[in-house]
Amino acid sequence: MKNQNHPNIKIDKIPKEGMFKVPDGYFENLSDRILTKVKTLPIEASKVRIIPYSRRRLLRIAATIAGFIILSFAGYQIFQKTQKNDLLSQADAYDVADYYVSEFDERTLMISALESEQEAKMESEAMINFLVDEGIEEETLLQAL
Numbered sequence: 001m002k003n004q005n006h007p008n009i010k011i012d013k014i015p016k017e018g019m020f021k022v023p024d025g026y027f028e029n030l031s032d033r034i035l036t037k038v039k040t041l042p043i044e045a046s047k048v049r050i051i052p053y054s055r056r057r058l059l060r061i062a063a064t065i066a067g068f069i070i071l072s073f074a075g076y077q078i079f080q081k082t083q084k085n086d087l088l089s090q091a092d093a094y095d096v097a098d099y100y101v102s103e104f105d106e107r108t109l110m111i112s113a114l115e116s117e118q119e120a121k122m123e124s125e126a127m128i129n130f131l132v133d134e135g136i137e138e139e140t141l142l143q144a145l
Contacts, residue, residue, distance in 0.1 A: 132138055
């Protein structure tokens, strides 16, 4: 059997036993060897920079002011956009109303008005019938109106 990645290597000839053996006593003195290597390494000066408290306080104040300015600018931009949209919508509302009114003829407007009047009358009759069914007298309803 040959390996597909390396055709010159024959897998059958590699020994199957004893492939992963560790030399005798390897782990017994491993920690000592590691400690001696660590102790011989040179110790470098720490590169940690300590910022004095007074500077930290100034940095906090500067960050707060910068955040306030950014939020104020963003709020101003949003407010300006909504204000412009309101002005445009008021001006456009008249144009839109004129456009849609011109689309309807007088007959269509009359039919629509009659239908809405009939619906209102039917709703009021349904309400009166409901109240009468609930035991409220019709005379009381007429006096309330």
